[in-house]
Amino acid sequence: MYQAALIGVTGYTGMELARILATHPAISLKYATSRQESGKYIEELYPFLRSYPIGQIQITDFDAFTITKECDIIFLAVPHGTAMNTVGEIFHIAHTLNKNIKVIDLSADFRIKNPQTFETWYQIKHNQTDLLKNAVYGLFDIYEEQIKKASLIANPGCYPTASILGLYPALSNHLIQKDIIIDAKSGTTGAGRKAQVSSLFCEVYDNFRPYSIGGKHRHTPEIEQELSNLSQEEIFVSFNPHLLPIERGILNTIYAPLAKNITVEEIHTIYNETYKNKKFIRVLPLGQLPETRNVRGSLFCDIGIAVDTRTNKLIITSAIDNLARGASMQAIANANLCLGLNLDTNINYAPVCP
Amino acid sequence: MYQAALIGVTGYTGMELARILATHPAISLKYATSRQESGKYIEELYPFLRSYPIGQIQITDFDAFTITKECDIIFLAVPHGTAMNTVGEIFHIAHTLNKNIKVIDLSADFRIKNPQTFETWYQIKHNQTDLLKNAVYGLFDIYEEQIKKASLIANPGCYPTASILGLYPALSNHLIQKDIIIDAKSGTTGAGRKAQVSSLFCEVYDNFRPYSIGGKHRHTPEIEQELSNLSQEEIFVSFNPHLLPIERGILNTIYAPLAKNITVEEIHTIYNETYKNKKFIRVLPLGQLPETRNVRGSLFCDIGIAVDTRTNKLIITSAIDNLARGASMQAIANANLCLGLNLDTNINYAPVCP
């Protein structure tokens, strides 16, 4: 059994990590930390985990030395900015201990390769640029080999996961022009577990609203970086998110002008070819479209292809569970890979539908 | 009191018409018809209307002669195709009786001016082309004067209402290029009250899904007709709808490339100017965006303006209550106008929030 620590257990990504680790056959949670809930048992915080051994773990403050010394893998579910410093501290201790440690950072701190771009969008100066260079972007469908060898994995953002997987075949095969619009919709776990009026039940239920419209959302540079890398061109996107009154799920509707004379059947074939060996990507038959419930609680990314021939646009719809595939289950997939386990260890769940 | 008939009381639009008419001070419902529920009292079908006089109306079969003879205004909440024939029958009888009657048709049958376009999209031949010529498109913010004089009003579709009002200032002022994308999201009352598995609670709740992606939705030609009329150019749109797990509400996110060098502040001023005397259109301050709850149960259309300067796009967000503004409350507004009443008689409700 690999020993693991979970730094920041109180948010929804921490909660989902705990849930998956509760039954993991090869990774054992040893430490769970939280400044505000220190002293409580996990089962007090999360009664749904009562009767699992993980429920009996007592939440502690973060003790970098002990955790780095005793664990093989550390999951960070803390805010950006904080993550950067914690990762620096962990690797510094690991170095002094001459210890090989794996870190999966669920924050944005090691996703953006260009520190200046990071600073522009996050308004924080990056202070771990050496570690940043070696961090691997944890989109395992594409970077599986790099992830296997990585020590520090920048777990992708939820919107970027659905966006990049939706666009990759079209861009890498030059099917579309660069005028890309992503109309994104996310469930409310994406807004975090912080007590704030705008996330209250009665502010979200029976409501739908856009936010950060017009290129203001911080996932924009992450999407652009990866799409530019994968297509070898500089890509800009108009990324526009909305808040759905559901718990889990992202659905992106992506629009781009076709770059050439090509049928929807040909495009569909290219998508199928590109992803034919990717267990957790499902390119739907033509005429079918993804739904968030079809991927709920799972690692799947479902992709639907359509062409609007009247306006010559490729319309890609992609769906994931923002909390599972978009965060914690993807983190476990990355952990599995970098620890030498099978990719799907303990995360090959059938979607929970209904 | 004007006497009214409601043809087709069992769907959600019929239900909402009954709800509003229950308290209308100048229009009295005399007949409510339904083939399947004939014989029942309205309060049996809709217990929420118990104790209102309207609850004691007994639902009957449709008797064209009696209804045309005894009523001043007829609301049709029946499927397209059926509406056409019923409207034809009503006006034929009214003609023989030498009677002036008002008809508000909530179906699509009299919205599309070109019978060939109608046939292409609805797969039905139009058999009332004379009436079609005289029908007025019931978007009262724009066609108020024509509505006042009309006998037959084609009540606008829900998506078109939100789309046209969102785009009108931009198109009529030539602010945007014609490459328009409408990413539309609707509450489930829009799917109707028919018993079908895909509309069951457990198929819709905690789910989000696109449908009719790629220019397949029948509201497309209605939107294009009106936008073309208003801008004096031939307009095509890529219209793509999605189903929201809420009861009431449409939110459209509309994308178009800017046609000229113009700031978001200037665009906002143009929107404010265009709609300054329109009581039921609210152009939100810059930085604010519409939410479906803010218009729930009301006649308002809320509009938000943003510019994505990185990709040079105008992004318009518009929200309505699909059942109220998008159907039945708009029908009452049209009824008020064509009967010579004040536009807002009995429909000046504050939105129901939360």
Next chain:
Amino acid sequence: MYQAALIGVTGYTGMELARILATHPAISLKYATSRQESGKYIEELYPFLRSYPIGQIQITDFDAFTITKECDIIFLAVPHGTAMNTVGEIFHIAHTLNKNIKVIDLSADFRIKNPQTFETWYQIKHNQTDLLKNAVYGLFDIYEEQIKKASLIANPGCYPTASILGLYPALSNHLIQKDIIIDAKSGTTGAGRKAQVSSLFCEVYDNFRPYSIGGKHRHTPEIEQELSNLSQEEIFVSFNPHLLPIERGILNTIYAPLAKNITVEEIHTIYNETYKNKKFIRVLPLGQLPETRNVRGSLFCDIGIAVDTRTNKLIITSAIDNLARGASMQAIANANLCLGLNLDTNINYAPVCP
């Protein structure tokens, strides 16, 4: 126009009061106060009220002297404990100004007639016992005449409203034994608009949970006081609330052993008789049961009657909108009455269904 002040505009009851006052023809909101939102306009806080004159009211700090001097009626939507002091201050100023003022207190501070009972349940010593003596319990279906003459009205709690109206005919006609169980379920507006994790969307949605089980909820003594008064016996109830994942609505299922040999039809007749002139109470036909949607956004209390003959129990189901009938709309009804207006002025809305 009567001039009104709303003390505590930021909670859901304040929000609903603002919504109703936005269109009230005889009461004009002059002051809205909030410590935390002072300086903002109501339409900034509540964008759904944009374009109504009320939206342009600037929220202020509470200035007891000015408000008491300039207003005819004051609504208090502040926490218990705070309300008591504010009411004391207002009446003290009114007295010095020799001014007749009406106060509708939506808190619990003036509901419990026995100060000792109040202290036991609320853990606060009552410091306005003189005012308490003159306060009228604002259940207008029963206390209409007293309300008309009152200066200080204790607006009933949401659960008590549905409980008392459900039990009154049975108790006053001695139909049941005193072993009463109230299994109550409330929508989440009942939990208030405070930022707390337990009220977050993702903690409430797709969930159902009991709370304060076993006689711990503070509405217990309020229910018992009123039932004891109305039946002239000392009544104890087992009151057990649950949290529903809906916004508005309370449904109580009330169980009591029958006290005599009586049929359900006879009981139903007694209920009908008792409430025959009560416009906002609807005793449903036998075989029908209340639903929260049938009263949503309205002042109605719907009551269903059943008898479990196998276990000899009367089962009463009663439904209200906890925010409307259970708080703010009931407050407006009380305001209407004590100002000499018609009971239903501006609150005769048909329920918003769906």
Next chain:
Amino acid sequence: MYQAALIGVTGYTGMELARILATHPAISLKYATSRQESGKYIEELYPFLRSYPIGQIQITDFDAFTITKECDIIFLAVPHGTAMNTVGEIFHIAHTLNKNIKVIDLSADFRIKNPQTFETWYQIKHNQTDLLKNAVYGLFDIYEEQIKKASLIANPGCYPTASILGLYPALSNHLIQKDIIIDAKSGTTGAGRKAQVSSLFCEVYDNFRPYSIGGKHRHTPEIEQELSNLSQEEIFVSFNPHLLPIERGILNTIYAPLAKNITVEEIHTIYNETYKNKKFIRVLPLGQLPETRNVRGSLFCDIGIAVDTRTNKLIITSAIDNLARGASMQAIANANLCLGLNLDTNINYAPVCP
């Protein structure tokens, strides 16, 4: 691998059985039947199962001979009445083939031991009374040994599962008097997947309603039979269900007068003792109460204990996932046991929260 058939794949219980069997390591689905969907592949009906081998199973009509011959275990997810005949047919064929077969019937047909009681409540004459005698009631926490040896298992109803497990320790230890009230609330999957207006999203969402109040629900005799058996007394209950606007989950609030002078701590100890070796029953610490989300997608039954000392009542709250523990996952547990597998094979999922 054991070969299995699923008779009636189109309902929610069939859907959930397919979901669990998709990843079962020791039971392989060979046949899935449905009259209306015959010819389709499972992945067409349930796109969430795409990419699992089970998705490629083609749905067929029910062929009793082939299925009985080729399968080791048969799950019946068909309506009561139909199930009886199908079970009869299967065992008749098995007998002629001299074959040992296991049948898990999810309908009510073999739950009620007394054919007369069955006929009274279900209005159907039981025509398989010999099989009925040998059927085992599949509540594995209590009847594990009998289930292991059974050929025909009557899978318990959802409400009875939560009711019986909640009451068993109290009744078998004579803690309560027999005046039992069960106020039950269920998610909407319990209403089935049939296309009917009353189950439409817009009829259920943002609503809460009682139904079958007053001893009319067919789960009443099932609860009474088991409670009578377990307590060795004749027990009657007042069972009253309500419909929750959630997908999965039952929460029962159960009231009974205390039979003796006993503290809540003592009762809690008895509950803990009774269930100490029951893996899938979690007696919550005093002060904690169950929530449907804490058991969502799992086999757990969570139980909370409280005493209302003011009215001398024991109040038991019990929660299950009606579709998982209340139907299909319980069916798999029973299948595991009667096939000689470990009880928790493939159903030891952590609850899906949030």
